[in-house]
Amino acid sequence: GQNIDQPTEMTATEGAIVQINCTYQTSGFNGLFWYQQHAGEAPTFLSYNVLDGLEEKGRFSSFLSRSKGYSYLLLKELQMKDSASYLCAVCRGSNYQLIWGAGTKLIIKP
């Protein structure tokens, strides 16, 4: 089957670092996406991994291990505005569809 798992909720402190994990099982893996979604708003694209390794983009980094079916999103120097849900999505096979995880709600405390 096809499945994506991520923690439901995480809490972190302003200025700290947090790692949000995502594990997936899917046939025909063709890339993994991370999106940020603030409450009541649309998801916005954060990062894309198709090869193993780390992609860094400012305060945010994303890692992928295809052999383990595993990714993480690393957020550094946390700010209050980082309080949001973080969605992991996998592109399956040769079509354009993404399979979405349920999202991780990140709560930042002062």
Place this chain on the structure above:
Amino acid sequence: DVKVTQSSRYLVKRTGEKVFLECVQDMDHENMFWYRQDPGLGLRLIYFSYDVKMKEKGDIPEGYSVSREKKERFSLILESASTNQTSMYLCASSLGGPGTVQNIQYFGAGTRLSVL
């Protein structure tokens, strides 16, 4: 910047009504998608379209239909709205090309539909 516009942010309809949700994108994207999002569940794909007049069923197409007469516009139709269709509906578009950054999906602001 890519812009995906959904016609309504909030909508209240009665059971049995026919409901139209409109979505327009301005980046000449090939692919367009309709999702619904419910608490505790991931985004669930209702229908998608990879070309004008083409449509494919997603994971939960029952009770919905779609129309794509022009490249920039993708409409979701609830033929006879029911209370279990109360949800947040999100439209997205992508340029194309699985396995590339062209597969990034860009979302509209969403329509929160309540069916009473």
